[in-house]
Amino acid sequence: xxxxxxxxxxxxxxxxxxxxxxxxxxxxxxxxxxxxxxxxxxxxxxxxxxxxxxxxxxxxxxxxxxxxxxxxxxxxxxxxxxxxxxxxxxxxxxxxxxxxxxxxxxxxxxxxxxxxxxxxxxxxxxxxxxxxxxxxxxxxxxxxxxxxxxxxxxxxxxxxxxxxxxxxxxxxxxxxxxxxxxxxxxxxxxxxxxxxxxxxxxxxxxxxxxxxxxxxxxxxxxxxxxxxxxxxxxxxxxxxxxxxxxxxxxxxxxxxxxxxxxxxxxxxxxxxxxxxxxxxxxxxxxxxxxxxxxxxxxxxxxxxxxxxxxxxxxxxxxxxxxxxxxxxxxxxxxxxxxxxxxxxxxxx
Amino acid sequence: xxxxxxxxxxxxxxxxxxxxxxxxxxxxxxxxxxxxxxxxxxxxxxxxxxxxxxxxxxxxxxxxxxxxxxxxxxxxxxxxxxxxxxxxxxxxxxxxxxxxxxxxxxxxxxxxxxxxxxxxxxxxxxxxxxxxxxxxxxxxxxxxxxxxxxxxxxxxxxxxxxxxxxxxxxxxxxxxxxxxxxxxxxxxxxxxxxxxxxxxxxxxxxxxxxxxxxxxxxxxxxxxxxxxxxxxxxxxxxxxxxxxxxxxxxxxxxxxxxxxxxxxxxxxxxxxxxxxxxxxxxxxxxxxxxxxxxxxxxxxxxxxxxxxxxxxxxxxxxxxxxx
Numbered sequence: 115x116x117x118x119x120x121x122x123x124x125x126x127x128x129x130x131x132x133x134x135x136x137x138x139x140x141x142x143x144x145x146x147x148x149x150x151x152x153x154x155x156x157x158x159x160x161x162x163x164x165x166x167x168x169x170x171x172x173x174x175x176x177x178x179x180x181x182x183x184x185x186x187x188x189x190x191x192x193x194x195x196x197x198x199x200x201x202x203x204x205x206x207x208x209x210x211x212x213x214x215x216x217x218x219x220x221x222x223x224x225x226x227x228x229x230x231x232x233x234x235x236x237x238x239x240x241x242x243x244x245x246x247x248x249x250x251x252x253x254x255x256x257x258x259x260x261x262x263x264x265x266x267x268x269x270x271x272x273x274x275x276x277x278x279x280x281x282x283x284x285x286x287x288x289x290x291x292x293x294x295x296x297x298x299x300x301x302x303x304x305x306x307x308x309x310x311x312x313x314x315x316x317x318x319x320x321x322x323x324x325x326x327x328x329x330x331x332x333x334x335x336x337x338x339x340x341x342x343x344x345x346x347x348x349x350x351x352x353x354x355x356x357x358x359x360x361x362x363x364x365x366x367x368x369x370x371x372x373x374x375x376x377x378x379x380x381x382x383x384x385x386x387x388x389x390x391x392x393x394x395x396x397x398x399x400x401x402x403x404x405x406x407x408x409x410x411x412x413x414x415x416x417x418x419x420x421x422x423x424x425x426x427x428x429x430x431x432x433x434x435x436x437x438x439x440x441x442x443x444x445x446x447x448x449x450x451x452x453x454x455x456x457x458x459x460x461x462x
Numbered sequence: 463x464x465x466x467x468x469x470x471x472x473x474x475x476x477x478x479x480x481x482x483x484x485x486x487x488x489x490x491x492x493x494x495x496x497x498x499x500x501x502x503x504x505x506x507x508x509x510x511x512x513x514x515x516x517x518x519x520x521x522x523x524x525x526x527x528x529x530x531x532x533x534x535x536x537x538x539x540x541x542x543x544x545x546x547x548x549x550x551x552x553x554x555x556x557x558x559x560x561x562x563x564x565x566x567x568x569x570x571x572x573x574x575x576x577x578x579x580x581x582x583x584x585x586x587x588x589x590x591x592x593x594x595x596x597x598x599x600x601x602x603x604x605x606x607x608x609x610x611x612x613x614x615x616x617x618x619x620x621x622x623x624x625x626x627x628x629x630x631x632x633x634x635x636x637x638x639x640x641x642x643x644x645x646x647x648x649x650x651x652x653x654x655x656x657x658x659x660x661x662x663x664x665x666x667x668x669x670x671x672x673x674x675x676x677x678x679x680x681x682x683x684x685x686x687x688x689x690x691x692x693x694x695x696x697x698x699x700x701x702x703x704x705x706x707x708x709x710x711x712x713x714x715x716x717x718x719x720x721x722x723x724x725x726x727x728x729x730x731x732x733x734x735x736x737x738x739x740x741x742x743x744x745x746x747x748x749x750x751x752x753x754x755x756x757x758x759x760x761x762x763x764x765x766x767x768x769x770x771x772x773x774x775x776x777x778x779x780x781x782x783x784x785x
Contacts, residue, residue, distance in 0.1 A: 233774045234728045241770035248763030390588040434602025441595035444587050
């Protein structure tokens with residue numbers, strides 16, 4: 115098998131997610147009356163928190179579990195951030211670092227409860243999720259908080275705005291048009307995810323996800339890999355919370371919103387090509403999975419009124435179509451069922 | 463999943479441990495609640511029969527939901543479409559009204575169960591994600607039908623009869639819960655279907671090789687779950703005299719928690735129905751004690767989470783796969 119063919123085979127899920135995103139977002143761009151960099155920025159703004167939450171979920175799924183606390187944890191870091199980040203330069207930095215550390219610490223706690231308490235991840239995180247949501251409510255009984263407007267603006271736009279707001283630079287040309295969201299994402303992927311994946315711990319996460327017993331027999335430290343996966347997941351959820359704080363400029367301990375993010379994160383992971391049985395996939399696929407989910411929402415906004423399909427643009431129908439597309443996307447995996455020669459292999 | 467044979471050979475008391483501890487926790491919760499009311503009001507509200515019957519009355523809806531949820535969890539699956547199955551069953555029934563409405567609600571439950579079962583058993587999409595999609599589709603259908611508002615129509619006579627009324631002080635919802643429980647216990651312990659469900663939960667491949675039509679069993683379990691959900695949803699609508707958006711949302715996580723607290727493993731194959739009943743009573747009492755103590759929502763959530771973890775730490779610790 116050539117190298118290219120092997121790459122395609124091992125990354126089929128990722129490639130499918132990218133293709134799906136390209137088609138859906140491409141349609142959106144074509145249909146949008148004045149699609150441009152501003153629209154891209156706005157879309158990125160609406161997507162980044164979900165992307166981070168999806169990445170958090172990916173870590174739990176990779177080791178063969180499921181994390182129901184990602185949404186509540188994002189809410190907790192959001193509320194924490196909205197309190198600490200109110201102020202100027204130094205306190206904002208402290209807030210960001212503190213919120214990320216809080217996320218990682220909560221993820222670490224998840225990992226410890228799961229590994230040393232020997233409780234199934236889905237149930238353990240159901241309980242810790244309730245605890246995180248409670249903490250978020252203590253921090254912010256009512257929505258509010260005032261994050262420094264300049265900073266919030268500068269870090270949720272493109273590079274040029276960042277320079278202009280603080281007077282650091284005037285115009286960087288084409289580079290200056292890069293959205294900050296892309297930079298954040300690239301930083302987290304490049305500085306956290308890729309290095310982590312290359313370590314023994316990161317490799318161990320994949321091994322534990324595909325076969326825990328074999329991983330143990332091979333001398334891997336199973337417990338440490340699991341805890342590391344959940345800690346990193348908590349860190350990603352913290353990233354989501356911080357970004358949400360910057361985007362909203364406030365904190366809100368909103369339980370339905372937390373639940374919605376948790377559920378959508380699972381969908382993003384699956385569309386992104388990570389198997390719910392663990393051991394394959396990765397956070398890069400999830401990014402595109404989350405983007406696919408968001409693009410579906412975007413596309414409903416731009417369907418022209420006179421078109422033959424204009425009835426689908428009815429806002430009352432949107433939840434239905436979102437659900438149908440989600441069902442369809444996950445049922446695509448059913449193609450596997452038609453291919454198997456031995457039905458017994460379905461059960462393993 | 464790996465230890466079906468050893469589990470069957472284990473002495474009885476280990477299987478009963480969750481139930482014993484559940485009862486102890488229930489007594490503990492009642493004691494704390496009673497102490498609190500004795501101190502603040504001078505009455506033992508929590509021990510009065512009236513209060514307990516009231517708790518059972520409203521707890522029966524969670525009980526029926528959890529009973530259905532247990533059927534799929536026993537197989538190692540999960541049904542996340544329960545909230546909107548409840549809601550849409552109730553909404554359809556109230557919107558149509560009369561006996562036709564009742565039948566339509568049940569029919570909707572049947573349809574949802576069939577689709578879920580088909581997706582999980584035949585398409586082999588992980589139940590977690592398929593039922594999640596189904597939940598969104600049902601939500602979308604209801605938004606389309608009602609225009610995003612609560613429907614104005616009232617509960618049908620049947621729903622009021624089941625959900626709100628009492629005979630000789632016994633709430634009908636409790637009777638309904640008992641009937642549903644009896645039916646499910648019969649299925650689980652006295653029929654081949656019940657045996658197959660435990661077998662599939664332990665090792666689906668082994669069940670398949672033994673000649674069990676595993677896909678039909680999975681469909682049957684999802685059918686039971688969805689039917690329980692619509693029954694709970696419709697009687698809940700009778701209890702509150704109408705159906706409203708998202709009325710089922712607060713039943714999903716508690717029903718899963720009740721099943722797991724009752725000693726059913728989330729991986730399937732092990733668990734007793736009596737445990738689920740204890741789990742439901744525990745959760746209902748915990749919620750109402752926290753209510754009476756006027757605990758803030760924040761602390762309520764935290765206590766809720768801590769109790770689940772504490773109980774599972776005592777008996778839910780699974781053997782690790784590699785030891």
